[in-house]
Amino acid sequence: MSQLLKYEYYDTPEGQDIFMKTFAISKYAALAGTALASMDVLMYSHPKGFAATAGRFAWFLGPMVGMAAGFAVTANTVQNIRGKNDKLNYFLGGVVSGSIFTAWMRAGVIAVPAAVILGAAAVVKKTSIEEGWSFFPSVPHATQSARSVKYDWTMVKDIDELKNFTAGSN
Numbered sequence: 001m002s003q004l005l006k007y008e009y010y011d012t013p014e015g016q017d018i019f020m021k022t023f024a025i026s027k028y029a030a031l032a033g034t035a036l037a038s039m040d041v042l043m044y045s046h047p048k049g050f051a052a053t054a055g056r057f058a059w060f061l062g063p064m065v066g067m068a069a070g071f072a073v074t075a076n077t078v079q080n081i082r083g084k085n086d087k088l089n090y091f092l093g094g095v096v097s098g099s100i101f102t103a104w105m106r107a108g109v110i111a112v113p114a115a116v117i118l119g120a121a122a123v124v125k126k127t128s129i130e131e132g133w134s135f136f137p138s139v140p141h142a143t144q145s146a147r148s149v150k151y152d153w154t155m156v157k158d159i160d161e162l163k164n165f166t167a168g169s170n
Helices: 002-006 018-045 050-082 087-105 108-131 146-150
Strands: none
Touching (some): 002 018, 018 050, 087 108
16 A cells, blocks of 8 residues: 555556556546545535535535546556557546536536636646656745754855954943
């Protein structure tokens, strides 16, 4: 189980370990769905009782995890069928996610735009992986813990020869 939780989507090449890739991408969708469902329950829908609250969480979590799983399974299966690792695989995965989104919203009029937008977003993600850039680069933090205040984080140490001041007299 620990290997399943530590696995990241790009740990293995495209088309391999489809179950692991599906789980890896679905855990982030579940996290985002939990945050979105919590916001809905606390700020908008205000359900009464446990069953109604669980229903609202299921309303958000199910389709979001389904969209992520649909993307992963489609992109990797198409990669295995076609034998090519290109942007079309990701576009088709985005199209499947867009169709699940359309069914979730129960609005057929957004079917084509949702499929195209999510497919294009998947192509942009594939391009970022191929070219080595990131949407959200990691930000270095100055301190890591409460104990790290003991360390000297100054950029330049004091050099005694360059001090041109003297202590004042009172």
